[in-house]
Amino acid sequence: MIRRRDLLVGGAGALALAGAGLRPARAADEVVVGVLYAMSGASAQVGVDARHAIETALDIVNADHALDLPLAKGTGLPGLGGAKIRLVFADHQADPQKGRAEAERLITQDKVAALVGCYQSAVSNTVSATAERYGVPFVCADSSSPSLHRRNLKFFFRPAAHDEMFSAAMFDFLDAQRAKGQTIGSVALFFEDTIYGVDSANVQRKLAGERGYKVVADIKYKTNSPSLTAEVQQLKTANADVLLPTSYTTDAILLTKTMAELGYKPKSMLAQAAGFAEKVTYDTVGDKLQGLISRGSFSLDLAAKRPSVGAVNALYKARAARDLNDNSSRQFMALLVLADAVNRAGSTDGQKIRAALSATDIPGAQTIMPWKRVAFGPDGQNTEADPVLLQWVGDKFVTVFPDSAAVAPALWPMKA
Numbered sequence: 001m002i003r004r005r006d007l008l009v010g011g012a013g014a015l016a017l018a019g020a021g022l023r024p025a026r027a028a029d030e031v032v033v034g035v036l037y038a039m040s041g042a043s044a045q046v047g048v049d050a051r052h053a054i055e056t057a058l059d060i061v062n063a064d065h066a067l068d069l070p071l072a073k074g075t076g077l078p079g080l081g082g083a084k085i086r087l088v089f090a091d092h093q094a095d096p097q098k099g100r101a102e103a104e105r106l107i108t109q110d111k112v113a114a115l116v117g118c119y120q121s122a123v124s125n126t127v128s129a130t131a132e133r134y135g136v137p138f139v140c141a142d143s144s145s146p147s148l149h150r151r152n153l154k155f156f157f158r159p160a161a162h163d164e165m166f167s168a169a170m171f172d173f174l175d176a177q178r179a180k181g182q183t184i185g186s187v188a189l190f191f192e193d194t195i196y197g198v199d200s201a202n203v204q205r206k207l208a209g210e211r212g213y214k215v216v217a218d219i220k221y222k223t224n225s226p227s228l229t230a231e232v233q234q235l236k237t238a239n240a241d242v243l244l245p246t247s248y249t250t251d252a253i254l255l256t257k258t259m260a261e262l263g264y265k266p267k268s269m270l271a272q273a274a275g276f277a278e279k280v281t282y283d284t285v286g287d288k289l290q291g292l293i294s295r296g297s298f299s300l301d302l303a304a305k306r307p308s309v310g311a312v313n314a315l316y317k318a319r320a321a322r323d324l325n326d327n328s329s330r331q332f333m334a335l336l337v338l339a340d341a342v343n344r345a346g347s348t349d350g351q352k353i354r355a356a357l358s359a360t361d362i363p364g365a366q367t368i369m370p371w372k373r374v375a376f377g378p379d380g381q382n383t384e385a386d387p388v389l390l391q392w393v394g395d396k397f398v399t400v401f402p403d404s405a406a407v408a409p410a411l412w413p414m415k416a
Contacts, residue, residue: 034106036117039091052320053328057335070340079343099123103130113348121145121196135350141334145199149381161385166295169387188217188240200246236264249275256285268413277326291414298329299399
């Protein structure tokens with residue numbers, strides 16, 4: 001088990017800072033950033049991948065790279081006299097209260113200038129509230145609950161899409177399939193019981209009603225449940241045209257195995273990423289998920305148009321022994337967006353970093369994502385983060401929607 005003070009990454013030395021939560025408005029030798037992920041427990045692999053992704057972004061900023069990305073050329077932060085970023089990782093163990101405590105420790109003891117995290121929306125909820133209380137910017141890398149940016153927080157920023165944006169893209173895809181002559185009349189909601197699953201289901205339930213799809217199953221289950229037999233029986237009986245699962249990795253694997261054991265083969269699956277975006281899921285049960293479509297923030301296919309995508313993926317793969325995915329790409333971009341703001345702020349003061357984040361305007365071409373740009377609204381949400389849909393075909397994901405990003409038409413319905 002990794003201790004909370006382990007995994008220090010970056011240059012040596014410590015900042016001479018005064019006050020809890022206050023940062024001096026001057027150049028610094030280094031800028032300390034706290035990173036919160038589950039490094040142990042059921043979500044440990046997500047935390048390990050996040051570490052690799054964020055360390056890859058750290059290398060982009062601190063070293064010299066010939067890439068069309070913010071701060072890639074040259075070393076360090078020129079706005080702070082070439083200061084380097086140092087990361088301090090904390091293990092929140094997927095526990096919201098542990099996340100709250102670790103965030104407070106990073107702020108008061110490690111004197112971090114900002115925080116990045118946290119994958120689980122329930123943890124990002126408590127961590128961002130703690131950051132707000134201390135006046136420390138929190139960049140929400142990959143938690144997608146729509147409620148997170150609607151709490152009137154001033155120090156919360158999310159570069160990636162939230163589940164209302166993702167779900168709208170999913171139903172846009174279903175509408176497009178209908179327009180092509182496919183018969184799609186019903187959907188089944190299957191979602192875990194934390195803020196992530198509940199918020200996702202609320203959005204999908206609303207969209208289904210508005211777009212004319214009948215919800216024939218609406219199943220909430222306990223996250224990390226030891227059995228999903230009863231729930232899968234309900235799904236099998238409902239036999240919806242499309243199954244819409246919202247699950248983390250352990251549950252995604254258990255759901256897939258249970259469906260196979262009970263002989264339930266959904267006509268099609270359109271997943272809310274998370275567990276259905278993770279390599280371990282496809283290493284374990286990928287043969288049973290041929291044709292599954294997952295919403296996403298990232299498309300490796302974009303490398304054909306944007307050289308930085310392939311270059312960053314190669315750097316990440318050298319560390320992680322796997323390609324970037326929906327989660328790790330967002331984690332990479334979170335640190336890059338934060339570093340850009342710190343550099344423009346020319347300071348480690350929380351208020352000045354917040355003001356710089358609010359003024360962010362990064363063209364999509366200077367990211368590794370299929371986004372129009374990174375520009376935050378008053379609520380800290382980037383509304384220009386365009387989702388994509390990816391289909392699992394053979395042993396890889398292929399971008400199938402929207403047409404502007406697709407490299408192949410969707411296989412519909414799923415192959416048995």
